[in-house]
Amino acid sequence: MSDNRVIIFDTTLRDGEQSPGASMTKAEKLRIAKALEKMRVDVIEAGFAIASPGDFEAVKAIADTIQDSTICSLSRALDADIDRAGEALKNANSGRIHTFIATSPIHMKYKLQMEPDRVVEQAVYAVKRARNLIDDVEFSLEDASRSELDFMCRIIEQVIDAGARTINIPDTVGYAVPEEFGHTIRQLIERIPNADKAIFSVHCHNDLGLAVANSLAAVSNGARQVECTINGLGERAGNASLEEVVMAIRTRHDRLGVETGIDTTHIVPTSRLVSGVTGFPVQPNKAIVGANAFAHESGIHQDGVLKHRETYEIMTAQDVGWHTNKMVLGKHSGRAAFRSRLEELGTTFETDAELNTMFARFKELADKKHEIFDEDLQALVSDTKAAGFNERYRLSSLKVTSQTGETPVAEVVVMVEGEEMRATSAGSGPVDAAYKAIESIVHTEASLELYSVNAITSGTDSQGEVTVRLEKGGRIVNGLGADTDIVIASAKAYLHAANLLLSDTTKAHPQV
Ligand code: KIV
Numbered sequence: 001m002s003d004n005r006v007i008i009f010d011t012t013l014r015d016g017e018q019s020p021g022a023s024m025t026k027a028e029k030l031r032i033a034k035a036l037e038k039m040r041v042d043v044i045e046a047g048f049a050i051a052s053p054g055d056f057e058a059v060k061a062i063a064d065t066i067q068d069s070t071i072c073s074l075s076r077a078l079d080a081d082i083d084r085a086g087e088a089l090k091n092a093n094s095g096r097i098h099t100f101i102a103t104s105p106i107h108m109k110y111k112l113q114m115e116p117d118r119v120v121e122q123a124v125y126a127v128k129r130a131r132n133l134i135d136d137v138e139f140s141l142e143d144a145s146r147s148e149l150d151f152m153c154r155i156i157e158q159v160i161d162a163g164a165r166t167i168n169i170p171d172t173v174g175y176a177v178p179e180e181f182g183h184t185i186r187q188l189i190e191r192i193p194n195a196d197k198a199i200f201s202v203h204c205h206n207d208l209g210l211a212v213a214n215s216l217a218a219v220s221n222g223a224r225q226v227e228c229t230i231n232g233l234g235e236r237a238g239n240a241s242l243e244e245v246v247m248a249i250r251t252r253h254d255r256l257g258v259e260t261g262i263d264t265t266h267i268v269p270t271s272r273l274v275s276g277v278t279g280f281p282v283q284p285n286k287a288i289v290g291a292n293a294f295a296h297e298s299g300i301h302q303d304g305v306l307k308h309r310e311t312y313e314i315m316t317a318q319d320v321g322w323h324t325n326k327m328v329l330g331k332h333s334g335r336a337a338f339r340s341r342l343e344e345l346g347t348t349f350e351t352d353a354e355l356n357t358m359f360a361r362f363k364e365l366a367d368k369k370h371e372i373f374d375e376d377l378q379a380l381v382s383d384t385k386a387a388g389f390n391e392r393y394r395l396s397s398l399k400v401t402s403q404t405g406e407t408p409v410a411e412v413v414v415m416v417e418g419e420e421m422r423a424t425s426a427g428s429g430p431v432d433a434a435y436k437a438i439e440s441i442v443h444t445e446a447s448l449e450l451y452s453v454n455a456i457t458s459g460t461d462s463q464g465e466v467t468v469r470l471e472k473g474g475r476i477v478n479g480l481g482a483d484t485d486i487v488i489a490s491a492k493a494y495l496h497a498a499n500l501l502l503s504d505t506t507k508a509h510p511q512v
Pocket residue numbers: 015100140141142143168170171172173203205510
């Protein structure tokens with residue numbers, strides 16, 4: 001790999017999944033992994049294999065399937081973690097174990113309760129154990145941005161000798177500022193005698209909104225791997241956003257002098273996929289992937305762009321995959337065309353029954369909406385999978401009466417494990433009435449943390465995609481629903497969240 005090539009390491013499926021409520025099923029993770037592979041992401045961190053049996057299975061399925069990207073599993077610097085990661089990656093075409101330990105005084109003293117010398121020993125031991133299982137080992141110094149430089153130099157030199165090929169410097173708590181962070185990276189590379197035997201990587205959190213800026217400062221100072229996530233998903237305020245890092249590197253090649261191997265035309269479809277699967281909407285003014293990112297509202301801007309695009313645009317919408325928005329299927333499309341388009345979008349069908357259910361829902365949608373875009377298909381898949389997931393509750397029918405000057409009333413029928421339950425309720429609006437009626441059947445007693453509606457495509461016949469976040473006893477779930485009728489989409493999303501609250505998603509958190 002040339003000296004100016006930056007490795008893009010995507011951790012949407014691991015750190016991204018640590019966002020409260022963003023948990024994904026194995027099938028959803030596989031869909032996202034396929035989209036990342038198509039985008040030519042170099043390394044996909046598929047999960048934390050020891051966290052739960054479900055996480056192990058997801059990492060394994062991705063490692064078994066993906067051919068072109070390296071598949072990575074996170075592990076603490078502990079025997080059981082490392083071995084489990086190795087087992088999940090056994091069949092990977094190219095696999096990596098990513099092991100880490102905290103190195104800041106505050107983490108060593110209070111979290112690990114270990115002396116610095118013991119931390120060095122444990123790190124070296126972990127890297128050697130991982131190297132016995134796999135050639136490609138990455139080592140991270142958790143909370144590096146609050147660690148002492150001399151101590152980092154000492155531990156890094158020893159883990160490189162032990163066989164680590166990538167050294168990752170995380171800004172775990174999002175504390176760094178760009179000049180300082182870039183300087184740290186430069187110092188490490190200059191001072192560590194065997195630094196040339198490893199690639200230096202960064203992993204920045206966005207607590208101060210500086211994750212992308214810090215990552216780019218690190219690249220300017222010698223880092224050649226950036227860890228990032230689609231839509232900037234991740235723990236707390238998230239991680240550096242992949243689309244921003246990649247497009248900054250591409251657009252400002254004059255200044256940064258480096259490149260990535262990413263096929264940027266897959267950025268927007270992948271962003272939509274991740275947003276649909278996780279239920280985290282993308283804010284309209286989000287750089288690159290927000291609905292307004294390329295919309296020129298003011299007359300002066302529009303005039304300028306029409307005369308000469310570069311007056312106001314530094315990249316094109318097409319470069320990042322906007323306007324691939326073509327009509328792909330319609331009412332008369334057959335099962336084969338439907339299956340093949342969905343497979344191109346990363347959805348595979350495990351059984352004929354699954355294909356039949358999805359196809360029947362596609363036909364229903366095509367009756368209501370004549371032009372079916374890729375975005376509609378993505379929403380259809382998320383909605384069908386959401387509905388099929390451990391389904392205790394299913395919407396059977398919903399009738400809402402809403403009239404000027406009158407209180408809206410909803411009559412709902414929900415199937416509860418096959419048994420029909422009915423309820424009627426009034427509310428301050430149609431959605432409120434529907435939610436009250438549903439709640440009187442399902443009794444989640446959860447608090448509603450977020451309700452959001454997003455039009456999937458443009459036009460009044462667009463499907464509305466609804467996200468509902470429920471919180472109960474500290475547990476957060478995101479329910480999703482899509483339909484051309486937004487009240488029905490809302491009801492589906494509420495029932496999806498209610499179903500999720502019933503599922504067991506206990507898993508270990510890597511950093512706790
Ligand atoms: O933020 C962090 O420090 C991490 C490490 C496990 C890489 O996610």
